[in-house]
């Protein structure tokens with residue numbers, strides 16, 4: 001279902017493996033609506049799919065929040081995956097390609113980072129995990145979002 005003009009953010013609950021499909025659909029829809037080309041849409045959906053799968057697999061439940069970013073003529077997409085699961089003890093280790101605590105391929109996190117423009121992981125053992133990814137429609141180094149220490153989007157900076 002295409003996002004109406006007024007709708008700039010939304011969320012999808014993840015509490016069952018089947019909800020990964022719901023996440024994919026929502027992300028595909030909003031990415032297309034934002035004008036990303038087919039290749040970019042596929043990259044964004046693939047990243048979202050991996051992050052949603054991690055929420056399902058490691059935390060059992062959580063949410064994906066999407067938000068359209070606007071800065072002058074540039075637009076982009078922010079996706080936040082948050083859960084109250086076990087957290088990640090060593091983020092650097094988790095980001096290493098091939099590292100998995102579930103006999104997975106260990107490519108979900110590093111893959112998502114590669115497919116998007118920017119990724120941030122906030123996590124605390126016993127509390128949960130929040131993975132945020134950003135993709136700019138007019139991408140590139142000069143168009144990266146500026147993020148506050150608390151991790152929330154403060155402004156969209158054009159360096």
Ligand SMILES: Nc1ncnc2c1ncn2[C@@H]1O[C@H](COP(=O)(O)OP(=O)(O)O)[C@@H](O)[C@H]1O
Nearest residue numbers: 054058087094100101104105106107108109129
């Ligand atoms: N939301 C999460 N909560 C807790 N641990 C996570 C989460 N996402 C990822 N991890 C940890 O990071 C590791 C690497 O994740 P990933 O790169 O997706 O590979 P895989 O899922 O194949 O193991 C996982 O094996 C898991 O230990």
Ligand SMILES: [Mg+2]
Nearest residue numbers: 050054108109
């Ligand atoms: Mg994974």
